[in-house]
Amino acid sequence: MKNKSFINRLGIFLGGVFATKISAYTFDYLLYPFAIYHLGLKWGFVVMLILSFGINYFLIFLYDKTKVDIFGFEKLKDLKDKTSKDKTSLLAKLASTGYVITFIVLSFYDPFFATLWFRKSTKFDGMTKRDWRILTLSTVIGNLLWAPAVFGALKLINV
Numbered sequence: 001m002k003n004k005s006f007i008n009r010l011g012i013f014l015g016g017v018f019a020t021k022i023s024a025y026t027f028d029y030l031l032y033p034f035a036i037y038h039l040g041l042k043w044g045f046v047v048m049l050i051l052s053f054g055i056n057y058f059l060i061f062l063y064d065k066t067k068v069d070i071f072g073f074e075k076l077k078d079l080k081d082k083t084s085k086d087k088t089s090l091l092a093k094l095a096s097t098g099y100v101i102t103f104i105v106l107s108f109y110d111p112f113f114a115t116l117w118f119r120k121s122t123k124f125d126g127m128t129k130r131d132w133r134i135l136t137l138s139t140v141i142g143n144l145l146w147a148p149a150v151f152g153a154l155k156l157i158n159v
Contacts, residue, residue, distance in 0.1 A: 016070030111138035
C-alpha cells in the first residue's frame with residue numbers, strides 16, 4: 001500500500017509538472033512572440049502582462065482548490081521554517097540568504113512558482129494581501145525580463 005501511495009504522489013507530481021510546462025511553453029514560445037510581433041514591444045508587453053497575471057492567478061486558484069501539494073513547495077517551506085529556527089545549521093543559513101536573487105530567478109522562470117514559494121499560506125486557503133503583492137511583483141519582473149528577450153530574439157532572426 002505504501003508503494004501505491006508513492007506512485008500516486010509521483011503521478012500527481014509529474015502530471016502537475018507536465019501541465020504547467022505545456023501551458024508555460026505554449027504561452028512563452030507561441031503566444032508571447034505572436035503578441036510581441038503583432039503588437040510591438042510596448043503593447044505586446046502590456047497585453048501579455050495582463051494575460052500572464054490572469055493565468056498565474058488561475059493556476060494558484062486551481063492549486064488551492066485541489067488542496068494537493070503537487071510540487072512539494074509546502075513541504076519544502078515547512079522544512080525551511082523548521083531549519084530557520086536553528087540558526088547554526090547550514091540549511092538555515094542557505095535558506096536565510098539570497099531571497100531577492102531567488103525571487104528574481106523564480107519570477108523569470110515562472111511567476112506562478114515564485115508566488116507559491118514566497119507566499120505565507122501553506123493551507124491552500126487563498127491569497128493574502130501579501131500574496132497578491134508577491135504575485136503582482138513576480139509577474140511584472142517575469143514580463144520585464146521576458147518581453148525584451150522575446151523582442152530581441154525576433155529582431156535577431158529578422159522577423
